[in-house]
Amino acid sequence: MIEKLYQSIEKLSGSEARNLLINMMIKIKNMRESKDLQEELLGELYSLYDEALGVSQSKMEIAFNTVHIACGESTAGTLRYGLGRGNKVIGIPEFFSIGSIWELHKDVGRKHRYEWLKDHINMEMDYLEEEYERKITKTLEEIDAIPGDVPIVIWTADNAEEQTGMRYFMYLLKEKPNDVLLINTSLAYQELFVVHDDQYFHHTGTIYPEQLKEMYKKNVAKLLSVEERDRYQREWILLTESKEVLRIWQNKQITFVNESHFDSFIITAIQKLHAEQGHKDFILAAKIIGEVLGLLKGSVFDAFLEYRIRELVYNGVFEIKGIPKDMRSYSVRVKNNVETLSE
Structure with missing residues (x-):
């Protein structure tokens, strides 16, 4: 059975393995915090275990x-x-x-x-x-x-x-x-x-x-x-x-807007962070995105903001340091000639 478990885990993609681990950790945390739900959560852990082994869920639906x-x-x-x-x-x-x-x-x-x-x-x-x-x-x-x-x-x-x-x-x-x-x-x-x-x-x-x-x-x-x-x-x-x-x-309805709609928020956020620095140094893209999400109360997908940061780099608004593989792998700063762009 241990060998089968090893083989099943090896077949999981990176995201599948990560999601499985996150789900298991959440359920273990909840079990520690709520004795009343331990039996139910234990059953859910068993289900995750069976799913990892490839056991048919229809048998235990x-x-x-x-x-x-x-x-x-x-x-x-x-x-x-x-x-x-x-x-x-x-x-x-x-x-x-x-x-x-x-x-x-x-x-x-x-x-x-x-x-x-x-x-x-x-x-x-x-x-x-x-x-x-x-x-x-x-x-x-x-x-x-x-x-x-x-x-x-x-x-x-x-x-x-x-x-x-x-x-x-x-x-x-x-x-x-x-x-x-x-x-x-x-x-x-x-x-x-x-x-x-x-x-x-x-x-x-x-x-x-x-x-x-x-x-x-x-x-x-x-x-x-x-x-x-x-x-x-x-x-x-x-x-x-x-x-x-x-x-x-x-206004209580879905509205299409230009994909640059949030760019001004991104520029405002990075200028605020530059001001806090006291000078204009490179700032991690993830930190800028976190600042914008705070301004917008999380009403936009973070990966879309990361896309717009890259577009602002391509359009000459930001300078970049690092390789933009993801929001934690590179930093940007505002170029001097666009200091007042968000005003």
Whole structure:
């Protein structure tokens, strides 16, 4: 058995091995902190172990009475932990605020999106080549296989990624007879919990599992009518007529903007960091991105900001030191002749 375990681990890609380790560490941490959930978490660890060995999951599939769909594997993992047994969670490994979504519900659109991401976005651990297509295909198959007699809950929030994703899910479910319910976690958080003036949750993945569970228990999910589902499906089709690659959530709607939309925030951030230095030295790209994410409250994908930093280098706004393999491998600084560009 030990030999089989070695062989199974050797077959994992870098990203798969990393995700497996992260999931195991999170569950062990949760077991140490919550004695009440130890039995359930131990079962989940056994499932991860069996998955690593390639054991068929169909033999140990836990019965579920509700299916939940969310944007992002991290958000899906948070929901799985918060909701517990009886709930199947499907998380699509996508980032719908960036990249082309032109004709994404068709093979030609998926290929077009993949090519744009490959040409513009740095993905760690060869994510695009090793996992992206395989995981997308698996997720679409999972959604297609949802039984027609179970309710489906779509989780969204007030951001372009989840709002775009929600409309995509609605389109994928257009032939399904299931009841479809919608939970907007931004609104639910304001309704159920104490919100400070500077606190606003723009993304489902930033909310604690216990709070997501409370939202679900409090029955904040809205059952969508046939007309509402049709409207979201039509909105998806309209969105996919454009080949623009950046979307923001503005005035309660998804808005296409130029891909340089966040450049001024990047320049403002690096000028602020230069001022703190007292001189204009090179600054790690990851540090600049962290500063921008703080300014924008995390409402943009960090890898897109890294792409824009490279574009500012190519366009002569920044100087570069290092090789831009990823945001931690190089540094930049503003050139003297663009000191006031963000003003």
